[in-house]
Amino acid sequence: MPGSRKAKAAETEAALKAAARRVFDRIGYLNTKITDITAEAGRAAGSFYNHFASKEELLESLLADMLAAGDRIVETDSTHDPDFTNREAIRWHIAQYWRFFRANQSVVIALQQAALVDQRFADRLSTLLEPDLRDLADHIRQAGVAEPAAVALAVSSMWHRFAYALLVDRNPLVEGITDDEAIELLTDLTHRGLSGK
Missing domain, CATH: 1.10.10.60 (Homeodomain-like)
Structure with a gap:
């Protein structure tokens, strides 16, 4: 059948x-x-x-599933706000990213490992993540920031690296910081960086 x-x-x-x-x-x-x-x-x-066809294709499929799940949250959560002049809107996005990272940690690490050893995969990964980076740049553009694409890349890199240091590397410099404290710290840094205050 x-x-x-x-x-x-x-x-x-x-x-x-x-x-x-x-x-x-x-x-x-x-x-x-x-x-x-x-x-x-x-x-x-x-x-x-x-x-x-390959382990890399499986990894891409896992990423596609994760990104689709993230898109569903944005589409269905009435508290989503793209206005990055609003601190709470920034916090919402960081909290979503933090939950995404924590829930998918093994795949996030795998993506980074695959990109480190295979430049073609690294290029493919950049292509797959570009729509989300463009969405972030659109949010940042609404805050009146010059060079929103570059700022989006810098901001997302900061979020990712800090999450990696805390959740994966368990860096002793951030020992004892809770998820909420980490989200608040990244929110403050991002909000002050975008607002200039």
Whole structure:
């Protein structure tokens, strides 16, 4: 039956993605082999290639899922405000990013690892993330900031690096800082940087 085959294929793809997240979390993206993913998913090794051409393509698919989930939040959350002259609007975006990073930490790390060792993947990753960066630049443009695209890149880099230092590296300089404190700190830095106050 075509419907049941399609459902089985979707189930296998979801199992491979979930397994990849677990394996990336355990041993890291660079150490993960496709057979590690299929074994974790309880699937035959060859089943991987029915869904993904490579480990990089699987990683791109995980990113696409994450970005789509983020878009759904923006579309459905009535408290979303793109006005970056408003401190609370900035805080909302930082809080969403922080939750996104925390919920998808193994994939975020995997994306960074893949980009470090493969320039083609790094270029592809930049392309995939560009729409979100443009959205951030549009929010920043509304605050009357010159060079909004460059500022968006700088701001998003700051958010990402601080989240990485706190949540992944567990840098002793930020030991003991809670999620709320981190979000407030980034909100203050971003708001003051954009407003000049």
